């Protein structure tokens with residue numbers, strides 16, 4: 001199939017790009033994840049690990065704090081000594097361990113705050129912890145100590161001193177020595193503080209070259225839909241719903257099986273640009289002011305620019321990021337009109353509206369069937385949304401509502417399990 005022949009998405013490029021978005025919520029975090037990946041790889045390489053091992057560490061580093069949902073929690077990790085670091089590490093582990101392509105990275109994420117503790121931290125119960133976990137732990141703390149805006153070489157001595165002060169308690173002494181040796185090279189510090197992090201990452205040998213198949217791509221898209229949605233209690237199941245409604249609608253209008261799966265992936269990612277929108281705007285319990293609306297409007301633009309960085313996602317990007325474009329040209333941010341708007345993008349627009357109006361928002365309750373039907377049909381007759389797709393959606397309203405509801409219940413359960421710790425019943429032994 002033509003559409004798939006150009007769909008060669010590489011694991012490394014995808015993760016490096018998505019990893020950046022984990023730090024979009026606060027500009028002061030300036031690519032924390034990618035910097036940790038760079039520092040960790042410098043250490044792993046000097047420590048003599050194989051390229052395969054380094055690649056597993058790279059994958060884990062790009063996702064290591066994925067279990068942190070709120071900005072407040074994220075900022076609290078910026079302290080050198082964190083009080084309870086295990087919870088977000090466990091949550092991250094729970095989020096990724098089921099995904100085949102990330103399963104090697106999962107235990108590394110789980111233990112990225114495990115203390116060395118005189119060598120006891122080499123093991124977790126009976127199992128030996130991947131050395132990458134201790135490497136990311138060290139790299140993460142170095143990154144936190146580094147003041148990116150300040151001249152970097154003069155920070156060398158105080159940082160080495162602070163790390164040494166935690167030798168054997170927090171960090172593996174052998175790794176601390178590797179770091180101390182590395183710290184003699186200016187290039188180590190220039191790498192760690194380089195402003196154009198992407199340039200270092202995308203040409204590095206450590207970036208996994210592996211090409212993803214459709215199942216694997218869908219897994220990672222699903223994972224990121226959780227990153228996008230779990231930020232706010234109001235959107236916990238939004239992308240899951242849009243994904244399901246969009247792919248079902250696509251099938252109803254005659255898309256092929258593969259196209260429907262691409263549509264599901266696009267649905268998971270359509271709001272990825274919302275990671276750049278402040279939570280106060282996402283959760284404002286009233287209609288947005290003009291200035292706030294202007295910021296809100298950037299979200300599809302960001303979705304587009306983020307997905308555009310990954311080769312092979314072109315079709316998915318069009319379907320995902322044009323979901324606020326309208327048939328009459330009155331949408332945003334590109335003002336596409338009528339025929340220039342791909343059918344897939346029109347389906348996504350309908351799926352997004354249909355899902356959004358059925359969900360509760362800070363300023364209103366979800367609409368009942370009658371109101372929802374009226375709203376979408378009205379948008380169709382005004383030529384904002386595609387008339388034909390609206391017709392199909394209206395004719396299958398109950399069915400779409402049911403599939404959406406089912407999938408959203410599942411995700412809500414996953415979220416509750418993460419929140420309440422059901423997926424990690426044993427508390428970390430060092431958490432006393």
Ligand SMILES: [Fe+2]
Nearest residue numbers: 064065077112
């Ligand atoms: Fe962390």
Ligand SMILES: [Fe+2]
Nearest residue numbers: 064065077140
């Ligand atoms: Fe971190």
Ligand SMILES: [Fe+2]
Nearest residue numbers: 242270271352
């Ligand atoms: Fe949306």
